[in-house]
Amino acid sequence: MTTTAKPRSRMSLRDRIHVFDAKGSPYLLVAPFFLLFAVFGLFPMIFTLYASMQDWSVRRPERSFIGLDNYSFLLFEYDRFGWSIFNTLGMFVIATIPQLIVALMVANALNKRLRGQLMWRMLVLAPIVTSVMAVGIVFARIWGQEYGMVNGFLGLFGVDNINWHSGRLSSWVAIASMVDWRWMGYNALIYLAAMQVIPRNLYEAAALDGASASQQFWKITIPQLKPVIIFTVFISSVGGMMLFVEPMMFGSGQLSGGTAGQFQTTSMVLVDMLRTHGNYGLSSAAGWILFVVIGLVAGLNFLIINRLQGDK
Amino acid sequence: MSTALKQPQARPAAGAPKRRNRGRHLVSIGGAAGTPSLLTKITLGVVIALSIFPLYWMIVIASRTSRDAISFPPALLPGGNLGEHVERALSDPQANLLLGLQNSFIITGTVTVSVVLISTLAGFAFAKLQFKGSRLLMGVVLATMMVPLQHLGLVPLYLLMVELGWLDTLQAAILPFLVNGFGIFLMRQYTIQSVPDELIEAARMDGASTIGIWWRIVLPALRPGMVVLGLLTFMLNWNEFLWPFMVLSNNNPTIQLAIRQISIGLYSTDLSMVFTGTLISIIPITVIFIVFGRQIVSGIMEGSNK
Numbered sequence: 001m002t003t004t005a006k007p008r009s010r011m012s013l014r015d016r017i018h019v020f021d022a023k024g025s026p027y028l029l030v031a032p033f034f035l036l037f038a039v040f041g042l043f044p045m046i047f048t049l050y051a052s053m054q055d056w057s058v059r060r061p062e063r064s065f066i067g068l069d070n071y072s073f074l075l076f077e078y079d080r081f082g083w084s085i086f087n088t089l090g091m092f093v094i095a096t097i098p099q100l101i102v103a104l105m106v107a108n109a110l111n112k113r114l115r116g117q118l119m120w121r122m123l124v125l126a127p128i129v130t131s132v133m134a135v136g137i138v139f140a141r142i143w144g145q146e147y148g149m150v151n152g153f154l155g156l157f158g159v160d161n162i163n164w165h166s167g168r169l170s171s172w173v174a175i176a177s178m179v180d181w182r183w184m185g186y187n188a189l190i191y192l193a194a195m196q197v198i199p200r201n202l203y204e205a206a207a208l209d210g211a212s213a214s215q216q217f218w219k220i221t222i223p224q225l226k227p228v229i230i231f232t233v234f235i236s237s238v239g240g241m242m243l244f245v246e247p248m249m250f251g252s253g254q255l256s257g258g259t260a261g262q263f264q265t266t267s268m269v270l271v272d273m274l275r276t277h278g279n280y281g282l283s284s285a286a287g288w289i290l291f292v293v294i295g296l297v298a299g300l301n302f303l304i305i306n307r308l309q310g311d312k
Numbered sequence: 313m314s315t316a317l318k319q320p321q322a323r324p325a326a327g328a329p330k331r332r333n334r335g336r337h338l339v340s341i342g343g344a345a346g347t348p349s350l351l352t353k354i355t356l357g358v359v360i361a362l363s364i365f366p367l368y369w370m371i372v373i374a375s376r377t378s379r380d381a382i383s384f385p386p387a388l389l390p391g392g393n394l395g396e397h398v399e400r401a402l403s404d405p406q407a408n409l410l411l412g413l414q415n416s417f418i419i420t421g422t423v424t425v426s427v428v429l430i431s432t433l434a435g436f437a438f439a440k441l442q443f444k445g446s447r448l449l450m451g452v453v454l455a456t457m458m459v460p461l462q463h464l465g466l467v468p469l470y471l472l473m474v475e476l477g478w479l480d481t482l483q484a485a486i487l488p489f490l491v492n493g494f495g496i497f498l499m500r501q502y503t504i505q506s507v508p509d510e511l512i513e514a515a516r517m518d519g520a521s522t523i524g525i526w527w528r529i530v531l532p533a534l535r536p537g538m539v540v541l542g543l544l545t546f547m548l549n550w551n552e553f554l555w556p557f558m559v560l561s562n563n564n565p566t567i568q569l570a571i572r573q574i575s576i577g578l579y580s581t582d583l584s585m586v587f588t589g590t591l592i593s594i595i596p597i598t599v600i601f602i603v604f605g606r607q608i609v610s611g612i613m614e615g616s617n618k
Contacts, residue, residue, distance in 0.1 A: 025522035026443035030434040036491040044465030109356040112348035122605045123360045129597045131551040133568045134590045137575045138366050147382035193613035242460050245553050253576035284467045
C-alpha cells in the first residue's frame with residue numbers, strides 16, 4: 001500500500017501477486033457480507049419502496065402505480081393503523097422507562113462488592129434464555145382474567161378481577177411487563193460494564209469532598225453513563241417499535257390485537273396486511289412508515305436525553 | 313460507535329487525587345466495589361426473585377396438573393408428572409415438537425456458522441487492513457444495525473420465496489439471516505484487541521498472503537470472540553419468530569412455531585401440556601446459558617462497552 005508501484009514493468013510475478021493481494025484481498029474479505037446484504041437487505045428495502053406505491057395484492061396481481069395512495073390510506077383512512085402507532089409508542093414508553101430505571105439500580109447493586117459475581121450476573125440475565133414466544137405464553141396466563149396470578153394477588157387486597165385484555169392501558173401494562181422482564185437484565189449488564197470503566201478517582205475525590213453515596217450516583221455515575229444510556233434507549237426504541245410476538249401471544253396468537261385493536265402494534269398490522277389480506281402494497285407502505293417512525297422516535301429520544309443532561 | 317461511546321470518559325477528574333490514600337477508610341465511596349447497603353441487597357433480591365419466578369412457575373405447572381395452574385394461592389412446589397408430560401408432548405405427532413427442535417437446530421446452526429465466519433473475515437479486514445472506502449463501508453455495516461431490515465424486506469423476500477417455490481423449506485428460513493452487521497462490529501473490536509500489528513507484519517515479511525494471515529494468525533487469536541459471537545447469534549436466532557412464521561407452516565415448524573401452535577390450538581385448554589412444550593423449547597438455550605454463562609455475560613458486557 002505504501003509503495004506506489006512505479007517500476008511496474010520490472011516487477012516480478014511474485015511482486016505483482018503481492019500487490020494484488022494487498023490491494024484486492026480486503027475487498028474479497030468483506031465481499032461475502034456485502035453480497036448477501038445486497039440480496040437480502042438492500043434490494044428488498046428498495047423493492048419495498050417501489051411496492052409501496054403500487055396497487056398490488058393477491059387479488060390484483062397486475063400491479064399499477066398509485067403514487068402515495070397506500071400511505072394516505074394507512075395514515076388517514078384505516079383507523080387501526082394510526083391507533084397501532086399510538087399503541088406501539090404507548091407500550092414502548094411504559095415498558096422502557098421503568099425498565100431502564102430498574103436496570104440502572106440493579107447495575108449499581110451489581111457494581112458493589114459481592115461474592116459470586118458471575119452467579120449474580122447470570123441470575124439477573126436468566127430471563128433472556130426464555131424465547132419471546134415462551135414469555136408470551138407464560139405471561140398471557142399470569143395476566144389472565146379468571147385464574148391469572150396477578151388478579152389472584154390483587155384479590156387478596158379486595159380488588160375485583162380485572163380484564164387486562166379489554167382496556168388499552170391495562171393491556172399495555174401487561175405487555176410491557178413481558179418486555180421488561182425479558183430485557184431488564186440485559187440492560188443492567190450493559191450499564192454495569194459502563195460503570196466499571198468509570199475512573200475510580202472520580203469517586204474518591206467526590207468522597208473526600210463529602211459527597212454521599214447517592215450524590216455520587218447522581219453526580220458522577222449517571223453523567224458518566226450518558227452515552228451508554230443513549231445507546232440503550234436507542235436500541236430499545238428500535239426493538240420496541242417492532243414489538244410483535246408479545247402482543248400477539250397476549251391476544252391468543254391472533255394478529256388483531258384485541259377486539260378493538262387496543263393492543264395491536266404496527267408490526268402486527270404490517271404482518272396482518274400481508275398474511276391475512278395478501279395486500280403487498282399496503283404492507284410495504286406500512287413498513288416504510290414504521291421505519292420513519294423509528295427514526296423519529298430514536299432522534300427524539302436522543303434530543304430528550306441530551307437536554308436532560310444539559311440541565312445539570 | 314466505539315469512539316462515540318468512549319469520548320466522554322476522557323473528562324478530567326476533578327479534585328485532588330494526590331491525597332487519595334489518606335482517609336480512604338473514613339469516607340464512603342459509592343462507586344465501584346463499595347460495600348452493598350441493605351437497600352441494595354433488597355433491590356437485588358426482589359429483582360432476581362421476579363426474574364426467576366416465571367421460569368420456576370413454568371416448571372411447577374409442567375410437572376403438575378392443569379388444575380393446579382388455576383388455583384390461588386398458586387402451587388409453588390413441583391409435582392411428579394413432568395416425565396409423563398414430556399413423553400406425551402414429544403410423542404404427539406400433531407405437536408411436532410421433535411421436528412421443531414430439529415428444524416430450529418439446523419436453521420440456527422447454519423446461521424450461526426455463517427455469521428461467525430463472515431464476520432471474522434470482514435472484521436479482520438476492517439480492523440487491520442487499509443483499503444479505499446473502508447470507512448464508508450464500515451459506516452454501511454453500522455447503518456444496517458439500525459434499520460428494521462426484517463420489516464422493510466418482508467414483502468419482497470416473501471414473494472421471492474413464493475416465486476422460488478421455497479415456502480415451507482428450511483433454506484427459506486435460513487437465507488435472510490446469513491449476515492449480520494453486529495457480528496462484524498464485534499469481530500472488528502476483538503481483532504483490534506487481540507491481534508498485534510507486529511504479528512501481521514512479521515507474517516507479511518515471511519511472504520504470507522492475506523488469507524493465510526487470516527487463517528493462521530487471526531482465526532486462532534479470535535477463538536474466544538468467535539465463541540461469544542456464536543453464542544449470541546445462536547440465542548438470537550433460536551428465538552426468531554416473525555420470518556419463520558411467514559415462510560414455514562405448522563407441518564414443518566421451528567420450535568417457536570410449534571409451541572405457538574400447542575398453546576393456541578392443540579392444547580389450548582391444557583396448561584400443563586402448554587407449559588411442558590414451552591419448557592422443552594427453552595431447554596437447549598438454558599443448557600447453553602448454564603455451560604457458557606461466563607462467555608455470554610462477558611460478551612454482552614464487552615460488546616456494549618466499545
